[in-house]
Amino acid sequence: MSLPKITYIEHDGTVRTVEAEIGATVMETALRNDISSIVAECGGGCSCATCLVHVDEAWTAVVGPPSAEEDDMLDGAFEVKPNSRLSCQIKVTDELDGLIVRTPAYQGR
Amino acid sequence: MSEVIKTDVLIIGAGPVGLFAVFELGLLDIKAHLVDILDKVGGQCAELYPEKPIYDIPGLPIVTGQALTEALMQQIHPFKPTFHLGEMVTTLEKTGEAHFSVATDAGKVFEAKCVVIAAGGGSFQPKRPPIQGIEAYEAKSVHYAVRKIDALRDKRLLIVGGGDSALDWTLNLQPVAKRLTLVHRRDEFRGAPDSVNKMRALVATGGMDLKIGQVTALEGADGQLAAVTIKGNDGSSTRTEIDAMLPFFGLTMKLGPVANWGLKLEDELIPVDTAAFETNVPGLFAIGDINTYPGKLKLILSGFHEAALMAQKAYHYVYPDKRLVFQYTTSSTSLQKKLGVA
Numbered sequence: 001m002s003l004p005k006i007t008y009i010e011h012d013g014t015v016r017t018v019e020a021e022i023g024a025t026v027m028e029t030a031l032r033n034d035i036s037s038i039v040a041e042c043g044g045g046c047s048c049a050t051c052l053v054h055v056d057e058a059w060t061a062v063v064g065p066p067s068a069e070e071d072d073m074l075d076g077a078f079e080v081k082p083n084s085r086l087s088c089q090i091k092v093t094d095e096l097d098g099l100i101v102r103t104p105a106y107q108g109r
Numbered sequence: 110m111s112e113v114i115k116t117d118v119l120i121i122g123a124g125p126v127g128l129f130a131v132f133e134l135g136l137l138d139i140k141a142h143l144v145d146i147l148d149k150v151g152g153q154c155a156e157l158y159p160e161k162p163i164y165d166i167p168g169l170p171i172v173t174g175q176a177l178t179e180a181l182m183q184q185i186h187p188f189k190p191t192f193h194l195g196e197m198v199t200t201l202e203k204t205g206e207a208h209f210s211v212a213t214d215a216g217k218v219f220e221a222k223c224v225v226i227a228a229g230g231g232s233f234q235p236k237r238p239p240i241q242g243i244e245a246y247e248a249k250s251v252h253y254a255v256r257k258i259d260a261l262r263d264k265r266l267l268i269v270g271g272g273d274s275a276l277d278w279t280l281n282l283q284p285v286a287k288r289l290t291l292v293h294r295r296d297e298f299r300g301a302p303d304s305v306n307k308m309r310a311l312v313a314t315g316g317m318d319l320k321i322g323q324v325t326a327l328e329g330a331d332g333q334l335a336a337v338t339i340k341g342n343d344g345s346s347t348r349t350e351i352d353a354m355l356p357f358f359g360l361t362m363k364l365g366p367v368a369n370w371g372l373k374l375e376d377e378l379i380p381v382d383t384a385a386f387e388t389n390v391p392g393l394f395a396i397g398d399i400n401t402y403p404g405k406l407k408l409i410l411s412g413f414h415e416a417a418l419m420a421q422k423a424y425h426y427v428y429p430d431k432r433l434v435f436q437y438t439t440s441s442t443s444l445q446k447k448l449g450v451a
Binding site: 049074076079109 | 153157158161230236237238239270271272293294295297299323358359361362363
C-alpha cells in the first residue's frame with residue numbers, strides 16, 4: 001500500500017501534496033517537507049499553538065475535533081475556526097490519505 | 110543609574126543549559142549571574158512544557174520540564190548563582206580584553222569577564238494578535254502587560270484571552286476600570302476555576318461584560334484606541350468603544366536584542382566553534398539551542414556538553430595566569446569540597 005498523501009494549501013496559495021508516514025503527525029510531515037507556515041515552536045508538545053491548520057471541510061469528520069487540552073492551547077492561536085486544529089495533534093493514518101489542510105498567514109510570530 | 114554589578118560570567122538565559130553552565134563554571138571557581146526575561150527559571154522547560162515528559166536526558170528515563178528544572182536548581186545550589194528574572198538584556202558591548210558591559214531593560218548594568226548566551230529560541234515575548242494596525246497603538250493603548258494599574262483607572266478596558274493572565278487581570282482591573290469587557294473565542298476558560306467563577310459572578314451582576322468572539326478591527330487615532338469590532342462566533346459583528354486593550358495570547362520566542370550585538374548570525378542562530386562554543390567575539394560564548402555548528406542538534410543534552418567545554422575556555426579569561434587541571438567529581442576532593450560533599 002502506498003503512503004498516505006497530504007495536501008497543504010498555504011495562505012499565499014502555494015499548494016503542496018506530500019507523502020506522509022503513518023504515525024507521524026501532520027506537523028512533522030509539514031516540517032519534513034519545508035512547509036514554512038508551520039512554525040511548531042515547541043516541537044510538537046501541544047504547548048505553543050504555532051502549528052495551526054484549518055482542516056478542509058470535507059475532512060473535519062475524519063480528522064475529528066480537538067481534545068480538551070488542544071482546545072485550551074487553541075486559545076493562544078489566532079483566527080481560530082470550528083475546523084481549526086493544531087497539526088502536531090493529528091496523527092497520520094491510512095484513513096487520512098488525501099487530507100487537505102490550509103495554513104494561516106500568521107502563527108503568532 | 111544603579112551601581113555596576115561585577116561578575117566573572119554573565120549568563121543570558123536561565124533555561125536548562127544556562128542553569129547547567131553555572132555548575133560547570135562553578136566547579137572551576139567561576140561565579141555567575143543569570144538574566145532571564147521570564148519571571149521564573151527553566152526557560153522553555155518551565156514556560157512551554159512544565160508538565161510534559163522528556164525522555165532523552167541521559168540517566169533520566171522520564172522527567173518533566175519542571176522536575177528537570179528543579180533538579181538542576183538543586184545541582185547548582187552549592188555555587189550560589191544570582192538570578193535577575195523578569196529582565197531582558199538589551200545591550201552588550203565588549204569594552205576591553207575579557208571585559209564586557211551588559212545592560213538590562215530594568216536598568217541594571219553588569220561588568221563581566223565573559224558572557225554566555227544561553228537564550229534558546231530567543232526571548233519569550235507576548236504574542237501580538239494579527240489585527241490590522243495594532244502596532245500603531247502599542248505604545249499608548251494596547252498593553253501586553255500591566256505595569257501600573259493606575260494608568261488604567263477609570264478607563265474602558267478590553268481584555269482578550271481565556272487563560273490565567275486574562276482572568277487575573279480581569280479580576281484585578283474590574284474594580285478600577287470605568288467598564289471592563291472580556292473577549293474570548295469560546296465560552297470555556299482554561300484559567301483557574303476559582304477565577305472563572307468570580308468572573309462569571311461579575312458578569313451575572315452586571316459588573317462587567319463578557320463577549321464570545323474575536324477582535325477583528327481597531328479604530329482610533331494617534332496611538333489612542335477609540336473602539337474595536339468584535340466578531341461573534343454566530344457571525345454577528347459588534348462595535349465596542351474602549352480606551353485600552355490588553356491581549357493575553359501567551360508568549361512566543363523572538364530573537365530579540367541579540368540581533369543588535371554585532372554578532373555574526375546565520376538564520377537567527379549564532380555560529381560557534383565546537384572546541385569551546387565561542388562566537389566570533391572572544392570571551393562571548395553561545396550554548397544550547399541558540400547556537401549553530403556543523404552537526405548541531407537542538408537537544409538539552411547537547412547544551413550540557415557545550416556548557417562543559419565553554420567553561421574550560423572561560424577559565425582562561427577569568428584566570429589568565431592559572432593553569433587548569435582537569436578533574437573528576439568522583440575522585441577529586443577539591444571538587445567535592447566545592448560541591449559541599451567532602
